[in-house]
Amino acid sequence: MEKQRVIRDILHLDLDAFYASVEQLDYPELRGLPVIVGGHPGRGVVCACSYEARRFGVHSAMPMFRALRLCPGAKVRPVRISRYKQISRQVFNVFGRYTDLVEPLSVDEAFLDVTGSRRLFGSARQIAETIRHDIRTDLGLTISAGIAHNKFLAKLASERAKPDGFFEVPDNIDEFLLPLELKCLWGVGPVMLEELRGLGLCTVGDLRKMPLADLKWRFGKAGIQLHRLAHGEDSRPVEPDSVVKSISHEETFDKDIRDRDTIHAALLDLAERVAARLRRTGLSAKTLTLKVRYADFTTVSRSRTFGSGFQQVKQIHRVAMELLQKTEAGAKPVRLLGINLHALNKGLGSQGMLFDEDHDKRSMQLDQTLDLLRARYGEKGICRATLMGWRGGESPQD
Incomplete structure (x- = not known):
């Protein structure tokens, strides 16, 4: 006898302009x-x-000078990651009141599977509204909710709901899905979008009419x-223990900056930051990508x-x-400058790949000692001598 398929209720919850x-x-x-969160007004980018x-055309990743040109009256605030993470934990605690099946996507959004929560808390719509009420009342923030029977549609629904709203995809999903532009689909970037438009396809409804065989022939697995x-x-499925990918x-x-010593110190600072996060999560990396953006905004990357x-x-510093x-x-x-570590695995890996064994042990002990000292005295109070004066925007001391 064929097992009956359970119709899932999935929420996508996304804090508004978090x-x-x-x-x-x-x-x-x-x-x-108008508030802009980002780096130095003359040099940084909008976070x-x-x-x-x-409403003035400002958006994330825009150079700050351009954003302030569009919106000269904007109030600029520095990025305060520790504060945002603190609030994020409180938000996720609210999610956890209604289901254990919470898949974080970032500090400000998540998927929730509330299929098993309906008996206790009501329909998916009622649960979404209760969560929105709790976050508004307890934390003073607004959050948008999308409701559907799978993650893809729930994500699209929350985008429709923004800001500070909710949208439930109707049972007849075609009413909602077919009129959407193709850029709404996951995996459709600028290049693929141009290819699809070249075929005369502009909406999901247009794409629906194209035979699977043709899509597979033109785009391979992406076509499927x-x-x-x-x-x-x-x-x-909604996966509560999503694996950190990078x-x-x-x-x-x-x-x-163009002075080599300053560039080397900047790379050491970046190496310290990503290595500390690796150790906190108990991971090791197999691939390192270095990102360099020049003064003319040209960006290059190199990987090993x-x-x-x-x-x-x-x-990490030596490879960089x-x-x-x-x-x-x-x-x-x-x-x-940026360092990205990926191909992550649990455990320490083979730590002797770049140094001799004795040097390797001393290096590991130093990293662990710095971790303990920073845990006790704070991030800003402890640093390597090479980086004295660097964190906080100054050049390193000789």
Whole structure:
């Protein structure tokens, strides 16, 4: 006898303009005003912005100077990651009141499977509204909710609901899905979008009419995925223990840098930050990607993959330095540097891949000692001598 398929109730919950909303929460005088969260007004980029700022055309990843040109009256606030994480934990605690099946996507959004919660808390719609009420009442923030029978549609629904609303995909999903533009589909970036438009396809309804065989011939596996999404199909479960896929950190400098010693110190600082996060999560990485953005906004990346994992600061710094030699950093002024670690695995990996065994043990002990000291005295109070004066935007001391 064929097992009856359970119809799932999935919520996608997304806090509205999260970073900017936290700033307006902590500084009530900013409420109703255009707020931009980001780096130095002359050099940084927009991390987030309030809906009041978005009306002027400001958006995330935009250079700050351009954002302030569009919205000269905006109030600029620095990024306060620790504060946002603190609020995020409180938000996720609210989610946990109604289901154990919570899959975080970032600090400000998650999927919830509330199929098993209906007997206790009512329909998916009632649960979504209760969560929105709790977050507004307990935390003073607004959150948008999308409700559907799978993750793909729930995500699209929450985008429709923004800001501060909820939207439930109707049982006849075609009413909602077919009129949507193709750029709404996962995996459809600018290049694929142009290809699809070249075929005369503009909406999901247009894509639905294209035979699977044709999509498969033109796009391979991506064509199969397009066909499924055009029919609203997504069988992925909500996974509470989502695996961390990458760890990265990047820095935009107040002034372009080209001095090699300064660049090397900046890379050491980045290596310390990503290595500390690796150790906290008990992971090691096999691949390192170095990102370099020059003063003219040209961006290049260089990668190296190893057969076994690495975790230590000096290992990461050495690989980053080797990759730096394959760029024009120094010959051309540098605006931004970043290190991204991926191909992550549980455990320490083979720590002796870059150093001799004795040096390797000493390096590991130093990293662990710094972790203990920072846990006790704080991040800003403890650093390597090479980085004295670096964190906080100054050049390193000799």
